[in-house]
Amino acid sequence: xxxxxxxxxxxxxxxxxxxxxxxxxxxxxxxxxxxxxxxxxxxxxxxxxxxxxxxxxxxxxxxxxxxxxxxxxxxxxxxxxxxxxxxxxxxxxxxxxxxxxxxxxxxxxxxxxxxxxxxxxxxxxxxxxxxxxxxxxxxxxxxxxxxxxxxxxxxxxxxxxxxxxxxxxxxxxxxxxxxxxxxxxxxxxxxxxxxxxxxxxxxxxxxxxxxxxxxxxxxxxxxxxxxxxxxxxxxxxxxxxxxxxxxxxxxxxxxxxxxxxxxxxxxxxxxxxxxxxxxxxxxxxxxxxxxxxxxxxxxxxxxxxxxxx
Numbered sequence: 248x249x250x251x252x253x254x255x256x257x258x259x260x261x262x263x264x265x266x267x268x269x270x271x272x273x274x275x276x277x278x279x280x281x282x283x284x285x286x287x288x289x290x291x292x293x294x295x296x297x298x299x300x301x302x303x304x305x306x307x308x309x310x311x312x313x314x315x316x317x318x319x320x321x322x323x324x325x326x327x328x329x330x331x332x333x334x335x336x337x338x339x340x341x342x343x344x345x346x347x348x349x350x351x352x353x354x355x356x357x358x359x360x361x362x363x364x365x366x367x368x369x370x371x372x373x374x375x376x377x378x379x380x381x382x383x384x385x386x387x388x389x390x391x392x393x394x395x396x397x398x399x400x401x402x403x404x405x406x407x408x409x410x411x412x413x414x415x416x417x418x419x420x421x422x423x424x425x426x427x428x429x430x431x432x433x434x435x436x437x438x439x440x441x442x443x444x445x446x447x448x449x450x451x452x453x454x455x456x457x458x459x460x461x462x463x464x465x466x467x468x469x470x471x472x473x474x475x476x477x478x479x480x481x482x483x484x485x486x487x488x489x490x491x492x493x494x495x496x497x498x499x500x501x502x503x504x505x506x507x508x509x510x511x512x513x514x515x516x517x518x519x520x521x522x523x524x525x526x527x528x529x530x531x532x533x534x535x536x537x538x539x540x541x542x543x544x545x546x547x548x549x550x551x552x553x554x555x556x
Contacts, residue, residue, distance in 0.1 A: 249420055254427050257294040261287035261428030262423050269444065278449025281322040284432045285315045288454055291428025297421055303516075306347045306461045307422055318453040333386075339453065340382035345373045347460050361506070370401045370523040380477075381456050384448045387481050392448040395483070397440035398500045402480040402507040403451050404433035409511035410455060416518040419466035422458050422556035429454055438538075450481070469521070475514040482506035 260353035265283035273555065292298055292311055299311035328334075348354055354370055356362045363450030365373065392399040411426020433451050436444045459477055462468030485491075486503035 249415070249424050253295055254424060257291040257424075257428045258431040260294060261431040262435050264290055265432035265447075266439075269436070269439060269441075269447065277320075278322045278326055278443075280436060280441075280444040281450045282410060283435070284429075284447050284454070285319045285451040287428050287432035287435045288315060288425060291431075292425060295424050295428075297424065305458075306349075306351075306465065307425075309346050309349065310457045310461070314343060314453060314457055315450070317342060318450045322449060325446070331382070336385050336449070337378075340385060341374070341378040343381055343457060344377040344460065345491065347457060348464065351465070353464065362546065381453065384452050384456065384477060384481060385398055385480050387484065388452050389445045389449050389480075391483055391487070392445040395486070395500070395503060396444055396448075397437050398437035398483055398486070398503045399448055399480065400440075402483050402504060403448060403455070403497060403512050404430045404437055404502075405508055406476055406479040407433055407455055408446035408449070409479070409515050412466060413472055413514050413518040414458065414462045416515070416522040417462055417467040417469070417472070419462045419468065422461055422466075425454075425458060430459075438503045467521075469517070472514040472518055473511045473519075477483065479507040479510040479514075482510055 251420045259422075265280075265287045268283030269279040272282055287297070289311055297307065299308045301308075301312065303312050318339050323338040325332035325333040352358070352362070353364045379419055388399060388403075407426045409426075409428035411423045412432065414420075414423030414426065417423075429451060432447075436447050456477060459468065459473040463470060463473045483503035483506070485506050486494075486499050491499060491502050
């Protein structure tokens with residue numbers, strides 16, 4: 248079971264790093280907010296003893312070692328070439344799924360020739376679909392963050408915290424714990440409320456997306472819950488509907504946050520209901536089981552027999 252003390256320390260350190268990086272780097276070549284989120288999640292993983300391990304052995308390691316630096320680098324590239332900002336974001340979106348699924352039984356013949364679960368066409372379609380979803384999420388979250396930085400960051404904090412709890416209830420305690428430092432970092436930007444923190448929001452979205460993909464493919468996270476948690480911060484766009492344009496700042500923030508909070512609450516309740524149902528049937532969904540995130544022949548912090556050779 249996750250250690251509450253370590254979770255609290257990870258949250259405090261993550262918040263401190265996010266704050267220091269965002270205020271110290273500011274408008275430098277490396278966006279302070281993006282670097283702050285990356286450092287916060289990496290430090291949180293180290294404090295929680297989740298890695299990263301070098302060389303990377305599983306999807307969580309590749310998220311920490313490959314995807315987070317790539318996300319920060321893409322935002323630095325956007326800062327340098329703002330007119331073509333969509334190009335590095337599209338590249339970051341396109342690489343996410345292949346990096347996370349690399350070496351798993353979905354795309355590798357772990358049980359002998361022809362044993363991979365996805366054919367080439369199926370794999371390409373899934374990669375393209377996930378890349379498109381992530382790219383649209385990045386664009387939508389970044390644009391709304393420029394309009395309502397505090398609200399968007401607050402919605403991400405709620406989504407990250409809800410995702411962490413939902414992942415734990417779905418059998419992925421390892422990745423679920425990373426929702427805590429991610430939520431703490433997002434909360435810092437909710438307090439800061441700077442429209443220049445769009446880069447931080449986009450990096451946070453990439454981390455959230457990656458955790459949901461890992462939980463969905465290699466643990467027990469349902470597609471419905473993953474969709475609810477990823478869509479939650481984007482539902483803040485409800486506050487931009489014409490009928491709400493005349494509202495004051497406080498009321499408009501409430502309208503933005505309400506659907507996001509409802510989506511996260513629904514995801515947690517659905518996961519809790521399934522967890523209780525599995526427990527009543529005597530299913531083994533203990534915190535320690537972690538439902539198997541090892542992608543390389545059973546090496547790592549938990550093994551899902553359906554995904555190994």
